[in-house]
Amino acid sequence: MALKPSAADLPRKAECRRLDEGRAATQAVGRAVTMSSDGGGAALMASGLSVTIRSLSRRFDDASPSRPALEGVNLAIAGGEFVVILGPSGSGKSTLLRCIAGVDDYSGQILIGGEDRSRLEAAAIRCEWVPQQADETFLPQSSLARNMMLGARLRGEAAPTGREIREVAESFGIEMLLDRRPREVSGGEMQRAALCRALLGRPDLLLLDEPLSGIDEQHRATIRQLILKGHRASGATSICVSHDAKDAHWLADRCVIMNQGRIEQVGTPREIVDEPETEFVLRFFDAPEVNELWVVPDEQGLRLSEVESPGAKRSLIRARDLVAVATGSAAPSLSDVFLARLTCLSQRWLGDHFQVTAAGAAGAAPLVASSTEQVGSEVDVYARRRSLFFFGGDGRRRAVPS
Amino acid sequence: MIRRPRTIGLAAGVAVLALYVVLPSGQRSLLPIAIALGALAVFGWRGFPRTFRGGIWPVAFVILLLGVVPALFSIVVSFFDVSSANLMNGGWRFIGLERFARVTASPDERAILLRTLLFGAACVLAQFAIGVPWGVAIARKPRLNWVDGLLVLPIVMPPIITALGWRAAFDDSFGIVRKLLLALGLDPPTWLALGSRASAGVEVLLPQAMIPSIAAETWQWAPFVALFTALSLRQIPANLRGWAGTAARSRWRTFRVVELPLIAPSLVLIAFLRLLDSLKSFESIWVPFGNGVLTATESIRIATHALEIRDYSTAAALSTIMLAFIAFTLAVVGPSLVARRRPLGG
Numbered sequence: 068m069a070l071k072p073s074a075a076d077l078p079r080k081a082e083c084r085r086l087d088e089g090r091a092a093t094q095a096v097g098r099a100v101t102m103s104s105d106g107g108g109a110a111l112m113a114s115g116l117s118v119t120i121r122s123l124s125r126r127f128d129d130a131s132p133s134r135p136a137l138e139g140v141n142l143a144i145a146g147g148e149f150v151v152i153l154g155p156s157g158s159g160k161s162t163l164l165r166c167i168a169g170v171d172d173y174s175g176q177i178l179i180g181g182e183d184r185s186r187l188e189a190a191a192i193r194c195e196w197v198p199q200q201a202d203e204t205f206l207p208q209s210s211l212a213r214n215m216m217l218g219a220r221l222r223g224e225a226a227p228t229g230r231e232i233r234e235v236a237e238s239f240g241i242e243m244l245l246d247r248r249p250r251e252v253s254g255g256e257m258q259r260a261a262l263c264r265a266l267l268g269r270p271d272l273l274l275l276d277e278p279l280s281g282i283d284e285q286h287r288a289t290i291r292q293l294i295l296k297g298h299r300a301s302g303a304t305s306i307c308v309s310h311d312a313k314d315a316h317w318l319a320d321r322c323v324i325m326n327q328g329r330i331e332q333v334g335t336p337r338e339i340v341d342e343p344e345t346e347f348v349l350r351f352f353d354a355p356e357v358n359e360l361w362v363v364p365d366e367q368g369l370r371l372s373e374v375e376s377p378g379a380k381r382s383l384i385r386a387r388d389l390v391a392v393a394t395g396s397a398a399p400s401l402s403d404v405f406l407a408r409l410t411c412l413s414q415r416w417l418g419d420h421f422q423v424t425a426a427g428a429a430g431a432a433p434l435v436a437s438s439t440e441q442v443g444s445e446v447d448v449y450a451r452r453r454s455l456f457f458f459g460g461d462g463r464r465r466a467v468p469s
Numbered sequence: 470m471i472r473r474p475r476t477i478g479l480a481a482g483v484a485v486l487a488l489y490v491v492l493p494s495g496q497r498s499l500l501p502i503a504i505a506l507g508a509l510a511v512f513g514w515r516g517f518p519r520t521f522r523g524g525i526w527p528v529a530f531v532i533l534l535l536g537v538v539p540a541l542f543s544i545v546v547s548f549f550d551v552s553s554a555n556l557m558n559g560g561w562r563f564i565g566l567e568r569f570a571r572v573t574a575s576p577d578e579r580a581i582l583l584r585t586l587l588f589g590a591a592c593v594l595a596q597f598a599i600g601v602p603w604g605v606a607i608a609r610k611p612r613l614n615w616v617d618g619l620l621v622l623p624i625v626m627p628p629i630i631t632a633l634g635w636r637a638a639f640d641d642s643f644g645i646v647r648k649l650l651l652a653l654g655l656d657p658p659t660w661l662a663l664g665s666r667a668s669a670g671v672e673v674l675l676p677q678a679m680i681p682s683i684a685a686e687t688w689q690w691a692p693f694v695a696l697f698t699a700l701s702l703r704q705i706p707a708n709l710r711g712w713a714g715t716a717a718r719s720r721w722r723t724f725r726v727v728e729l730p731l732i733a734p735s736l737v738l739i740a741f742l743r744l745l746d747s748l749k750s751f752e753s754i755w756v757p758f759g760n761g762v763l764t765a766t767e768s769i770r771i772a773t774h775a776l777e778i779r780d781y782s783t784a785a786a787l788s789t790i791m792l793a794f795i796a797f798t799l800a801v802v803g804p805s806l807v808a809r810r811r812p813l814g815g
Contacts, residue, residue: 170711190718203706206730220726221717268716
């Protein structure tokens with residue numbers, strides 16, 4: 068007799084099924100892109116182009132003069148690299164992408180494959196740009212399938228065949244929508260159709276502006292895999308703008324963190340997590356909650372202090388890097404530093420771990436830490452030493468005080 | 470029950486708009502009837518009163534009172550023998566369709582109707598040949614300025630002034646156009662003499678004599694087409710134009726593959742309305758040529774009967790024929806233009 072799956076097994080099975088679906092879909096994208104490349108001959112073989120940006124500035128006429136959309140941006144992206152640009156709203160990331168796409172004017176220099184962007188004919192490179200409002204780039208009176216042929220018609224080359232379109236659409240789960248007009252599909256479906264069209268274009272340069280913003284959480288993982296697969300299969304240089312650090316972890320060879328029209332830091336996702344160069348980067352990148360602590364160096368390492376204490380240094384640490392354990396328990400790891408003994412005030416479940424808010428003396432700012440301890444219990448709070456970051460008044464990183 | 474109320478509603482709107490453009494001012498009073506019929510078609514009998522909620526009854530009443538009476542008067546006149554002698558003092562004799570029969574039996578009348586159509590088509594072609602590329606150029610500018618504002622100048626200019634200006638330009642002795650063509654070594658015809666002739670040996674449907682009239686119409690309305698084209702193009706989302714620009718081999722290709730399919734329905738509609746308006750052109754033909762045999766169109770014939778011969782019955786019959794022709798064209802072509810779902814190249 069076959070065993071019924073237990074309740075605990077069910078999510079895991081569903082997850083496996085999703086992953087399998089994702090795997091099958093990515094294989095289809097890879098096949099379609101490879102097939103297109105083969106079919107188009109050697110001249111159409113996509114190859115990533117390097118992108119070099121020097122002293123790039125962009126000012127909107129109606130913006131205040133003190134706040135340009137982009138200012139002094141310098142960036143070098145290697146051919147075939149996948150770069151994710153992250154930043155809060157208004158940080159200039161979409162504007163940067165539009166400048167690279169050649170849609171917006173700018174001052175400074177953008178070199179694509181070593182050629183000046185401003186002198187480059189559109190036909191000279193295969194650039195696919197998917198803006199955030201992807202639905203606006205579709206002809207409203209034409210079906211999605213006909214819209215997917217538009218790029219080829221604009222380039223004056225043979226449009227992708229119905230089979231190619233169907234295969235890629237199938238991998239994105241929109242094959243049944245190909246005959247519909249843009250207004251007859253949802254925002255998320257349009258976003259997927261725009262991605263299909265971009266990949267069908269066999270790009271050398273793939274520019275994606277928040278491609279997953281309209282897509283539900285269930286499909287995001289699959290779509291990320293499809294984007295990555297398309298990127299690898301085409302060999303394109305890909306630049307993706309996003310708000311979501313998960314996109315960076317999944318997709319990026321390197322991340323660019325932007326703030327107020329400037330680049331704060333460039334690095335791999337790991338580097339940005341481990342070595343944030345500015346306070347902004349620490350707070351912005353993959354850190355929903357950050358604790359602000361005042362610590363005093365002592366012979367054991369560091370100890371939590373009151374704000375006014377002489378010699379106290381301001382420090383920041385992500386909530387997930389603080390661990391609260393029952394009093395008297397051993398430190399979670401040898402490298403952890405004991406900070407303080409506090410009382411749990413509240414507890415919440417974050418989907419994969421518990422988090423507590425703990426405080427000491429009345430009036431002191433509470434800390435947020437990972438912990439499974441109950442509300443009201445006393446806890447010892449430890450910090451991962453490498454996760455305590457010190458910043459100067461200018462927001463830039465300082466060395467750990469000793 | 471109406472299956473496609475939106476399409477029919479749009480068609481009704483276009484019909485009303487077109488009627489407003491084509492009808493002589495006296496007959497614009499027919500509009501309330503057209504609106505009422507359109508509303509009836511869209512909403513059905515039970516929904517009909519909804520159209521008139523919101524206080525438009527008083528306005529409708531005034532329009533009916535001021536407009537329908539003269540319109541009915543004009544139609545009634547076409548069935549009676551009315552001239553300047555008995556217009557005011559009564560004694561009209563009922564003649565039924567006699568005037569209609571007379572004008573439709575005349576071979577001249579059929580030639581004039583065909584010439585009117587050809588003249589309208591030539592005007593629209595010229596207006597679009599100049600207006601559309603002009604509009605594209607305007608739309609490409611980052612922002613409009615006061616020079617672009619001058620576009621409306623020909624549109625608001627009284628047609629008779631425009632016609633006088635172009636008559637002077639095409640003057641057989643001193644006209645600048647003739648002088649320019651002579652300077653270029655060409656041998657231009659004496660347009661005004663040709664067009665004003667009282668009789669002609671050969672009947673020509675659209676003689677080159679009408680070029681001054683077509684030029685005047687084009688000068689007056691090409692800017693309108695340009696303005697309309699520019700505004701239509703500017704309605705296209707910047708993202709779509711930007712996206713097309715990243716792929717297109719040339720600007721022309723962007724226009725042909727992306728922009729033209731989007732603005733084509735509007736352009737076709739405007740072409741249709743311009744055609745209807747050109748059919749009733751009067752000043753641009755009357756001022757240079759008067760009632761020339763080679764250049765007379767329907768509106769010239771109507772004016773001749775009404776103002777020179779004072780045969781109001783024939784003028785009214787011609788008007789009614791023209792109105793019926795336009796209404797028929799609107800009814801047949803109009804809805805298909807509006808309901809056009811897949812424009813060029815889409």
